[in-house]
Amino acid sequence: MDADTGREPFGARLRRAMDTRGPLCVGIDPHASLLHDWGLSDDVAGLSAFTRTVVEALADRVAVLKPQSAFFERFGSRGVAVLEEAVAEARAAGALVLMDAKRGDIGSTMAAYAATYLDKDSPLFSDALTVSPYLGFGSLRPALDAARVSGSGLFVLALTSNPEGAEVQRATTERGPSVAQTVLDHAAEENAGVTPLGSVGAVVGATLGEAGVNLAINGPLLAPGIGAQGATPADLPGVFGAAVGHVVPSVSRGVLRHGPDVYALRAAAERFNDDVRTAVEGARRAR
Numbered sequence: 001m002d003a004d005t006g007r008e009p010f011g012a013r014l015r016r017a018m019d020t021r022g023p024l025c026v027g028i029d030p031h032a033s034l035l036h037d038w039g040l041s042d043d044v045a046g047l048s049a050f051t052r053t054v055v056e057a058l059a060d061r062v063a064v065l066k067p068q069s070a071f072f073e074r075f076g077s078r079g080v081a082v083l084e085e086a087v088a089e090a091r092a093a094g095a096l097v098l099m100d101a102k103r104g105d106i107g108s109t110m111a112a113y114a115a116t117y118l119d120k121d122s123p124l125f126s127d128a129l130t131v132s133p134y135l136g137f138g139s140l141r142p143a144l145d146a147a148r149v150s151g152s153g154l155f156v157l158a159l160t161s162n163p164e165g166a167e168v169q170r171a172t173t174e175r176g177p178s179v180a181q182t183v184l185d186h187a188a189e190e191n192a193g194v195t196p197l198g199s200v201g202a203v204v205g206a207t208l209g210e211a212g213v214n215l216a217i218n219g220p221l222l223a224p225g226i227g228a229q230g231a232t233p234a235d236l237p238g239v240f241g242a243a244v245g246h247v248v249p250s251v252s253r254g255v256l257r258h259g260p261d262v263y264a265l266r267a268a269a270e271r272f273n274d275d276v277r278t279a280v281e282g283a284r285r286a287r
């Protein structure tokens with residue numbers, strides 16, 4: 001328990017969930033093409049049916065569910081209402097909800113985003129939030145403070161899975177290290193001394209081949225890019241090296257394409273979890 005908040009911090013809750021349920025995070029990304037493939041209409045009714053099915057299939061068994069806010073926002077306030085319901089239901093069923101909204105703004109506006117996702121009285125209150133540090137890591141301070149108060153987590157974009165990210169993230173700072181390394185160093189400072197795992201995570205794409213940065217941040221490493229973007233669980237040891245035990249591999253379409261059958265969705269998630277465990281264990285034995 002955190003002495004100040006009385007709530008178990010996100011990092012500790014995530015570590016336990018990864019150890020008991022497996023490390024996989026499944027993204028809830030209701031693409032129009034997936035709604036079509038599931039035989040659903042591309043409207044709020046289709047969005048709602050899709051989201052309920054994913055939550056019913058997976059919230060009681062995977063460690064993390066990651067709704068991608070954009071796919072809900074595109075339907076306006078009624079889409080956001082579907083998102084609110086999904087967050088509450090997934091959390092009630094035992095999944096940790098990572099809201100993928102990639103928020104980032106100047107401090108005072110960032111405080112409003114923090115109130116939206118990291119205040120326990122907000123309708124969109126989530127266990128963790130993805131944030132962008134590209135207005136300067138310090139601009140995230142209101143979110144870092146709010147997360148600490150509510151026992152929530154943050155995942156800060158460091159090296160994203162898309163090829164366009166490199167021109168910003170691999171650029172070197174005046175002090176020498178890359179921009180991404182500077183972000184990771186800030187995350188490490190936030191997590192210093194925390195056990196068993198800090199609550200400030202970083203996003204590092206599974207597609208990178210080799211991260212080429214120091215990933216020892218004492219926090220979770222969200223690894224998107226598995227499945228539809230071409231990476232596989234077997235790539236994880238090569239990308240993450242000694243930090244692979246802290247990796248939360250994230251898959252959206254690679255699991256969702258197996259719906260709408262709930263058993264097929266469960267089987268797909270289980271296969272990814274098994275493949276990740278095999279890859280991580282193999283890397284541990286080889287060390």
Ligand SMILES: O=C(O)c1cc(=O)[nH]c(=O)n1[C@@H]1O[C@H](COP(=O)(O)O)[C@@H](O)[C@H]1O
Pocket residue numbers: 027029068100130159160161162203204205224225226227228229250251252253254
């Ligand atoms: O933060 C993320 O989740 C994220 C970061 C990143 O570097 N790359 C990335 O693809 N994502 C998200 O992860 C999901 C990937 O979806 P799939 O490619 O279908 O597995 C999408 O919701 C992306 O927005």
